[in-house]
Amino acid sequence: MPDSFDYGQIGRRVIDIEAEALKGLSQYINGSFSEACQLISRCQGKVIVMGMGKSGHIGCKIAATLASTGTPAFFVHPGEASHGDLGMLDKRDIVLAISNSGEAGEILTLLPVIKRQGIALISMTGKPESTMARLAQVHLQITVNQEACPLNLAPTSSTTATLAMGDALAIALMEARGFTADDFALSHPGGALGRKLLLRIADVMHSGERLPVIHQDASIKDALLEVSRQGLGMTAIVDDNQMLSGIFTDGDLRRLLDKRIDIHQTRIGEVMSANPATISSQVLAAEGLKLMEERKINGLLVVDDQRLVGALNMHDLLRAGVM
Incomplete structure (x- = not known):
């Protein structure tokens, strides 16, 4: 690799592509988004977030953000769910299933069981015609024009869009609940943040x-x-x-x-x-x-x-x- 290789130019290109993906995401903050928020706000149980691969990593962050802003949530790995962890779910819960393709086999395998238990399903995919989108009670679209990867293969723009949609959900619910700084402090007792918000x-x-x-x-x-x-x-x-x-x-x-x-x-x-x-x-x-x-x-x-x-x-x- 030549010493003159322009890493900065590529870095700026990636940022520009992902920024454009986020700009386009706002068109999907629509009636389905409001319906998903209302469904979660009425939930008597927890939000169970699922996703495979990179979607799973983003799902962990979304679950953590929901939990820290007043919406009880945790992440369940679809592979582990098929081998016993599905017992963590309750009929009062909501499943938020994430897959850019909407065809993640490990999640599709679980959907009949989730449906049979009467658990509401919200899917978040980039393909509104996908199986997960069609089977969900509410579908949140996260389509991006292109990945930042030059091969258009590695999840980059799509994972950024997914994370942003998760943040939008969490903050919309947070504000609707009137979640305060004191409420936030109760779930963040450790570290500098907790000390600033809790210490008198x-x-x-x-x-x-x-x-x-x-x-x-x-x-x-x-x-x-x-x-x-x-x-x-x-x-x-x-x-x-x-x-x-x-x-x-x-x-x-x-x-x-x-x-x-x-x-x-x-x-x-x-x-x-x-x-x-x-x-x-x-x-x-x-x-x-x-x-x-x-x-x-x-x-x-x-x-x-x-x-x-x-x-x-x-x-x-x-x-x-x-x-």
């Missing part, structure tokens, strides 16, 4: 003995000791009723150094920053991050019902994986 300020804040707090009549020296002891770079200042009066931070200390103030005699209440930024313990930790970024501050005091209950800083959010 109460989960990451310092409270109780770990909360830096000192009375407003204490000296600056005492406040500095509290800041150092708790290691948050700040301390809350409270009055006799334990109500929040203000905050004293590392930044406040730096500003004091130029004023030659007696840290042993001066009350912290005289030099604290009044009206500090606060947040409720029940809001999402991601909202705390947003507030700190907007205010360009590194810490927040947590207040519920006008009472100080906690404190946190950027490092807490970093450790929790919110950032």
Whole structure:
């Protein structure tokens, strides 16, 4: 193979062909698409996705996307289904069968059993005259003009179109159900996404003995000791009723150094920053991050019902994986 071979040109050609296939796919978002969505939305069971070869790989992704956006679904391999896995299906389920040709033998073998059980069938094929298209209760067409493969053989444009049609189904159902970010978080508890959507300020804040707090009549020296002891770079200042009066931070200390103030005699209440930024313990930790970024501050005091209950800083959010 010559060193001058233009890989980039071929890559761009593939992208252009597949983009054109997706553009043409919109014509198949029609009455059949709406019927399929309505059928799935009324389903009392699960969506069972099936496909062989590359269609099977795409089917796994479609099943995963449906499940994570509020439509219970999983993938069943047609070959395994013929040897016992068909027992996973229930008459309340819907089968979404995928095959570009619409003639996948392993799926066609299962259709009499699926029909006998009264399970609804949605097929997704590139051939509206195919066996799978004719036997389905609803057919979703995914025809493409050409594969990106120069031999027009390897599934490329067709699998891209199939994946996009699956995404269209999942998102249409998601929006119809009013699926929220909180609902999404419940199915994504792991990783950074789950932490951003589920963690609340109460989960990451310092409270109780770990909360830096000192009375407003204490000296600056005492406040500095509290800041150092708790290691948050700040301390809350409270009055006799334990109500929040203000905050004293590392930044406040730096500003004091130029004023030659007696840290042993001066009350912290005289030099604290009044009206500090606060947040409720029940809001999402991601909202705390947003507030700190907007205010360009590194810490927040947590207040519920006008009472100080906690404190946190950027490092807490970093450790929790919110950032």
